Amino acid sequence: MAIVGGSIAGCAAALAAARAGADEVVVYERAAGRLQDRGVGLALHNDRYAELEADGYLDAGMPWVQLAHRPWLVRTEAERAGRAVGVLPFPFRSYNWGSLWQELRSRIPEAVEYRTGAAVTEVRPAGDGASLLLADGGEERFDLVVGADGYRSVVRAAMYPDALARYGGYLAWRGTLPVEQLPDPHEAFPEQDAATVVFPGGHMIVYRIPGPGGVGTNVNWVLYATPPPAAALRFDDPSVAPSRTATDLLISFQNTLMEEHFPDYWREMVHRTPREEMFVQPMYDMAAPHFARGRLVLLGDAASIARPHTGSGAIKALQDASVLGRALRSSDDLAVALHAYDAERAPVGRAILELGRNLGRAQVQETPAWAEMDQRAVEAWWQNAGGGTGFGGHALGSRPGDAEDTPTATPTATPSGFLREVIDGGVRE
Numbered sequence: 001m002a003i004v005g006g007s008i009a010g011c012a013a014a015l016a017a018a019r020a021g022a023d024e025v026v027v028y029e030r031a032a033g034r035l036q037d038r039g040v041g042l043a044l045h046n047d048r049y050a051e052l053e054a055d056g057y058l059d060a061g062m063p064w065v066q067l068a069h070r071p072w073l074v075r076t077e078a079e080r081a082g083r084a085v086g087v088l089p090f091p092f093r094s095y096n097w098g099s100l101w102q103e104l105r106s107r108i109p110e111a112v113e114y115r116t117g118a119a120v121t122e123v124r125p126a127g128d129g130a131s132l133l134l135a136d137g138g139e140e141r142f143d144l145v146v147g148a149d150g151y152r153s154v155v156r157a158a159m160y161p162d163a164l165a166r167y168g169g170y171l172a173w174r175g176t177l178p179v180e181q182l183p184d185p186h187e188a189f190p191e192q193d194a195a196t197v198v199f200p201g202g203h204m205i206v207y208r209i210p211g212p213g214g215v216g217t218n219v220n221w222v223l224y225a226t227p228p229p230a231a232a233l234r235f236d237d238p239s240v241a242p243s244r245t246a247t248d249l250l251i252s253f254q255n256t257l258m259e260e261h262f263p264d265y266w267r268e269m270v271h272r273t274p275r276e277e278m279f280v281q282p283m284y285d286m287a288a289p290h291f292a293r294g295r296l297v298l299l300g301d302a303a304s305i306a307r308p309h310t311g312s313g314a315i316k317a318l319q320d321a322s323v324l325g326r327a328l329r330s331s332d333d334l335a336v337a338l339h340a341y342d343a344e345r346a347p348v349g350r351a352i353l354e355l356g357r358n359l360g361r362a363q364v365q366e367t368p369a370w371a372e373m374d375q376r377a378v379e380a381w382w383q384n385a386g387g388g389t390g391f392g393g394h395a396l397g398s399r400p401g402d403a404e405d406t407p408t409a410t411p412t413a414t415p416s417g418f419l420r421e422v423i424d425g426g427v428r429e
């Protein structure tokens with residue numbers, strides 16, 4: 001079996017394949033350098049983590065930070081870090097992307113061959129298998145090819161040439177800095193917060209993550225907004241790989257947003273972020289019509305991409321691998337196993353894609369009058385945007401809408417516990 005791509009989905013697929021008893025597994029990873037040096041932060045929902053821990057894909061040895069609350073902050077004259085118009089639960093564990101990848105990579109058994117600097121240029125389905133054409137001129141044939149090669153997947157191109165990632169119309173500006181560089185880290189920014197600064201036309205979410213290699217703590221921030229037309233960025237052209245460079249024009253636009261809308265504390269935090277630790281990431285979405293066709297299979301971002309507001313990109317990739325592994329173990333007939341995988345996972349991919357679009361509309365493209373909202377209005381707005389189901393990922397083994405796919409991370413109409421305290425004015429001012 002060949003796995004194209006050796007990031008989160010590729011490493012998890014290699015683990016799944018080895019556990020399913022695949023004889024020969026080769027991972028082709030285009031990058032020649034160290035992947036672990038390139039990522040920033042991501043967050044995994046507590047319940048989804050627990051399922052994947054039970055399934056052997058994650059464990060407590062992977063350094064993480066526990067998060068709990070998500071205050072939605074607007075600028076005011078009086079409060080340096082802003083005023084929370086509402087607070088939603090945020091039961092997520094945050095990770096340093098590099099450490100998570102490295103831990104997954106280290107779990108792949110020796111018998112799996114993981115090749116770096118090995119780019120696949122084309123996939124050609126052929127009978128009961130497929131051939132990989134490699135950038136070094138080689139060609140290799142396998143009985144099964146797994147596409148874990150991200151949003152511009154060559155495996156998907158061989159299955160569904162028209163299923164291209166579509167630009168959603170806005171960007172994420174991202175950055176990290178060591179927690180020690182924050183202006184008074186603890187008072188304005190409690191450790192378990194995923195602070196969300198909101199403004200007309202966007203928001204910025206900020207939370208702590210483990211430092212590189214699990215040493216120390218970093219702060220990870222992601223600011224979402226629509227870039228100015230003058231940026232003339234061709235993010236809508238699927239044939240061109242988008243640049244991640246935060247150009248002078250984009251930084252200047254980010255600074256204008258911060259001057260106009262940001263509480264001092266958060267503006268200062270962004271200004272303290274080293275320029276080399278900042279980059280931009282365009283928002284894309286796409287879901288392949290099916291996740292399996294013939295002897296080709298897709299998982300992770302190659303299969304479907306959801307905007308990061310869903311908090312589920314890495315979870316979906318890991319779940320895809322877990323379900324593929326279960327399907328391969330449950331039938332000796334490859335066609336039956338792949339059909340079962342597709343039937344379970346393609347609906348999840350479509351549901352998360354839709355959720356990402358809805359949350360993008362609500363939080364970036366059609367933002368509400370934030371400053372006029374209170375706790376109840378924030379809860380109602382969140383439910384209306386679809387945040388009540390699938391935020392942080394759907395339950396492993398469920399299909400969207402199933403009884404087991406219970407909503408999580410969502411306040412109830414009659415709040416209790418923490419939310420009650422917030423409404424009663426006890427938690428944050």
Ligand SMILES: Cc1cc2nc3c(=O)[nH]c(=O)nc-3n(C[C@H](O)[C@H](O)[C@H](O)COP(=O)(O)OP(=O)(O)OC[C@H]3O[C@@H](n4cnc5c(N)ncnc54)[C@H](O)[C@@H]3O)c2cc1C
Pocket residue numbers: 004005006007008009010028029030031035038039040041042043097118119120121148149150151152153154299300301302308313314315317
């Ligand atoms: C270096 C890196 C850093 C990231 N950092 C973050 C982060 O900080 N926060 C976050 O939320 N998400 C991050 N992501 C994205 C996140 O990993 C994914 O959205 C999600 O986990 C799904 O992962 P994936 O494995 O499906 O896709 P991806 O992570 O995009 O991985 C695709 C992999 O396939 C390889 N590849 C692509 N085409 C070919 C080809 N033709 N031949 C061979 N190999 C190929 C790529 O080099 C890449 O390693 C990062 C991805 C990468 C690659």
